[in-house]
Amino acid sequence: MKPFQYFSPNNIEEVIFLLMAYKEEAKIIAGGTDLVVQMRRGLIKPKYIIDISNLKNLSYIRDDDKNGLKIGAITTIRDIEKSNIINSKYSIISQAASKLGSVAIRNIATVGGNLCNAMPIADMSQVLLALSGRAKLVGPNGERFVPLEKFFIDVGKTCINIGELLVEIQIPTPLPNSKGLYIKHLNRGSIDLPIVNVAIFITLNEEKNFCKDIKIVLGSVAPTPIRAFKAETVIKGNQIDDNIIEKTAEIASEEAHPRPNSIRASVEYKKEMIKVYIRKLIKEAILH
Amino acid sequence: MKQLLKIKVNNQYYEIYIEPWKSLADLLRDELNLTGVKIGCNEGQCGSCSVIMDGKLVKSCLILAPKAMGKEIITIEGLGNFDQLHPIQKAFIDHFAVQCGFCTPGFIIAAKALLDENSNPTEDEIRRWLSGNLCRCTGYVRIIEAIKAVSKNK
Numbered sequence: 153m154k155p156f157q158y159f160s161p162n163n164i165e166e167v168i169f170l171l172m173a174y175k176e177e178a179k180i181i182a183g184g185t186d187l188v189v190q191m192r193r194g195l196i197k198p199k200y201i202i203d204i205s206n207l208k209n210l211s212y213i214r215d216d217d218k219n220g221l222k223i224g225a226i227t228t229i230r231d232i233e234k235s236n237i238i239n240s241k242y243s244i245i246s247q248a249a250s251k252l253g254s255v256a257i258r259n260i261a262t263v264g265g266n267l268c269n270a271m272p273i274a275d276m277s278q279v280l281l282a283l284s285g286r287a288k289l290v291g292p293n294g295e296r297f298v299p300l301e302k303f304f305i306d307v308g309k310t311c312i313n314i315g316e317l318l319v320e321i322q323i324p325t326p327l328p329n330s331k332g333l334y335i336k337h338l339n340r341g342s343i344d345l346p347i348v349n350v351a352i353f354i355t356l357n358e359e360k361n362f363c364k365d366i367k368i369v370l371g372s373v374a375p376t377p378i379r380a381f382k383a384e385t386v387i388k389g390n391q392i393d394d395n396i397i398e399k400t401a402e403i404a405s406e407e408a409h410p411r412p413n414s415i416r417a418s419v420e421y422k423k424e425m426i427k428v429y430i431r432k433l434i435k436e437a438i439l440h
Numbered sequence: 441m442k443q444l445l446k447i448k449v450n451n452q453y454y455e456i457y458i459e460p461w462k463s464l465a466d467l468l469r470d471e472l473n474l475t476g477v478k479i480g481c482n483e484g485q486c487g488s489c490s491v492i493m494d495g496k497l498v499k500s501c502l503i504l505a506p507k508a509m510g511k512e513i514i515t516i517e518g519l520g521n522f523d524q525l526h527p528i529q530k531a532f533i534d535h536f537a538v539q540c541g542f543c544t545p546g547f548i549i550a551a552k553a554l555l556d557e558n559s560n561p562t563e564d565e566i567r568r569w570l571s572g573n574l575c576r577c578t579g580y581v582r583i584i585e586a587i588k589a590v591s592k593n594k
Contacts, residue, residue, distance in 0.1 A: 158443065158460035158506050181504070188463070188502050189483050201460065203507060230496075254572025256550070257484060259496040260503070342571035343485055 153191050160203045164210075164317065167202055168292055172315045174200040180317065181205070182226045183260040185253070186269045210264075210319055213237055221323040225264030229276070230255065232263060242323060244282065244332025244351065248275040251336045254343055264318045267303065270310045270376065273346050277304065277377045279334050282351040282369040283323045291316035304376035327365070330355040333433045337425055339416065347417045348372045348408075350429040352437065356392075360438045363387045368400075368430065373408035373422055380404040383430070392438055401430035447508050449474070450518030458505045465489040465500035467508070468515060476516035476545045480574075487573030490546040491515050497553035499572070516545035519552065528552055528590050535586035539577035547573050551587045560591055 161167050171178055179198035181187050182205055190196050204210065205226060212224040215237045223232065232238055233249035252258055252266070252275045266276040267287065281300045289296050292315045303311055312318060326332075332353040338344045349371035355364040366388050368380040383404035387396050405427040410419050417425075442457040449472060456471050465482075468474040468491070480486035482501050489501040492514040500513075520526030528548050531537070538544050547570065554561060554569045561569065566587050567580075575583065 153461045155441070155459065155461055157441070158504070160506065160509075181507075184504060184507070185484060185499075185502050188504060191461075192482065201504070203504075205507065253484075254487070255553075255569055256487065256490060256497045256499045256572045257502075259498055342568075 154194075154197045156199055156201050158201045158203065160206055162206055164207065164290055164319070167204055167207070167317055168290070168315055170200070170202050171317070172292055175314050178202055180268070182262040182265045183228065184265075185257050185261040186265060186271075204317070215241065217325055219322075220325045223263055223321045223323075225318045225320060226262045227264075228259060229253075229261045229263065229266070230258035232276075233258060242283065242326070242332070244279045244334050244353065245276075245323075247332075247334045248279040248336075248351070251275055251334075251342075263321060267300075267321070268310055268312065268318055270304050270306075270308050272307060272374055272376055273349065273372045274377065275334075275336065275349065278349055278351040278369045278371045279332065280321055280323065281377055281379065282332060282334075282353040282367045283326070284353075284367065285321050285323050287318055288320040288322060289316045290319050295319075297322075301379060307375045326353075327355045329358060329360070329364075331437045333437055335429050335433060337429065345416060346372050348422050348425045348429065350426065350433060352430070352433045354434065354437045356438065361392055363390055363392055368404055370404065370408050370426060372416075373410040373426065378407070380407045380430075382407055387434070392434070397431055397434050400434065401427040404430045443506055445505060445509055447510070448512045450513070450515060460504060460506045462505045463501050464491070464493075464503040464505055464508045464513070467505045468500060468513070474515045474517050478542055478545060480542070485572075485574070486543070486546075487550060488543050488546040490549040490573065492549060492553055495556070497550055497572075514549070514552075516549055519548065526552075527593065528555070528587070531586040531590045532583070535582050535589060537578060537582040537586040543573060543575045543577075547575070547583055551590070554587070555591055561587075563588065 178200040210224040210226045213235045215221045229249045238246045266274050286299045334351045336349045337347045351369040354366045371377045383400045387400045405423045408426045410422040445456050468477045478488035480488035484499040484502040491500045520529050
């Protein structure tokens with residue numbers, strides 16, 4: 153690993169100051185489970201490392217009916233996995249958290265890190281996008297909010313400008329009769345990059361046979377996690393039957409555009425598995 | 441450019457000067473001679489560098505040394521020794537859960553972290569918990585039996 157200068161600021165103002173001073177030569181570290189690996193492989197070579205894990209006021213999980221769920225950016229994946237609030241009201245988030253890496257990784261990896269690393273396979277990105285999440289950024293010009301649809305720009309690239317820091321992720325309170333499901337298709341039982349991942353968040357009627365609203369997120373099939381907008385319009389506002397589920401699955405599969413040279417699976421296999429999982433998840437959502 | 445690090449390891453306090461780009465695994469092995477902490481993949485996958493930091497199971501190869509400032513670390517050397525084996529160490533011996541031994545410290549540390557959190561895990565829970573530890577020799581069966589045996593006795 154190339155030598156660097158290490159800072160451990162105690163407040164956000166210091167972080168922003170350092171980011172503005174060192175610009176592209178600085179990298180934020182929280183847990184470091186992605187960053188350290190990339191630095192060791194020589195993929196990135198920052199001259200300055202700004203450790204934000206001492207900003208204890210950025211680690212929290214808060215929820216109320218009016219403002220929805222707010223998660224501090226350096227909350228660990230393990231804390232999210234075990235949170236009573238998240239397990240009872242936003243269980244798709246803890247489903248994803250429980251599938252990230254292994255326990256030892258989850259103990260230090262953070263939700264902010266998962267988002268800012270901006271990989272199309274990222275577990276937390278998928279589900280937070282499906283829940284209509286938005287990111288709160290703080291910078292030299294104050295704060296701004298970015299819906300997650302606009303947060304991910306490309307592989308490893310987010311909309312965060314020089315001097316800005318992700319501090320919080322906000323999720324609106326779900327409507328009644330809503331259900332979120334996440335699936336991660338792996339070659340191995342764990343500790344593997346997924347072949348595809350799919351998250352759906354669906355709002356049904358009382359009888360569970362009509363789709364009032366749906367968000368479908370596809371992972372590992374584009375440079376960023378993507379919403380399957382066309383597939384969503386097929387089923388949204390309609391009675392749910394096998395025909396509609398099949399059509400939704402087919403359209404979602406068409407919206408997936410995986411790169412052809414992935415060593416994990418072929419384009420055809422990935423697109424087929426998208427179909428399989430859309431069918432599976434919608435059928436599961438209307439059952440329980 | 442070395443930085444001062446204050447750390448507690450296996451119940452002893454240390455003040456060490458170390459470069460920030462070294463990992464906690466480097467620190468434990470090179471500065472404190474705790475070579476029970478192994479470096480296998482150096483990428484946080486194999487688990488042979490597993491230690492317990494502030495009560496939590498972590499991969500020491502992924503932790504930059506300065507991040508361990510003020511933390512309390514337990515390595516395999518802190519669990520037991522020849523004269524006084526930790527029950528988990530004894531179970532691994534009794535159940536032949538060791539072959540080459542390279543992964544063993546990592547598995548024992550992981551097992552300790554599991555039993556500290558959940559003293560009576562199901563086999564499924566044990567397997568899930570151990571997904572961050574790889575063994576190329578044993579096929580895992582006896583490792584899981586050893587851990588089950590310890591949890592029954594506790």
